Amino acid sequence: MGAESEKIIFMDEPGEHQLFFERKEENLVFEIRWFEDWASWNMYPADKYKVILSGITTLNRVTGEIITALKNIYETHGLEKYKELWVEHEFPINEFKQLKLLDRNRTEIIN
Secondary structure (H helix, E strand, C coil): CCCCEEEEEEECCCCEEEEEEEEECCEEEEEEEEECCCHHHCCCCCCCCEEEEEEEEEHHHHHHHHHHHHHHHHHHHHHHHHHHHHCCCCCCHHHHHHHHHHHHHHHHHHC
């Protein structure tokens, strides 16, 4: 995450969650917002949301949680079943491998 802030969208039917990260020195400030409809597609006002969760964490923690979630999905479903379930999207295997490598390299540097 090279940018100072990022937004990740999790679409639902109806509505969506948006996860915001903002870098503050060595930490990440985060906020999860719930929208009643797809604000990311301008189908709902961007300023009409409910904050579900907010806090401060670290990039290492976020990376670790993403790796764990991807690992669980991969081990539970595999590539073919993932594609069958998510239809429009392939499992992000290359990104998963890159994150694991990044995490392994960072752990080796710390230790």
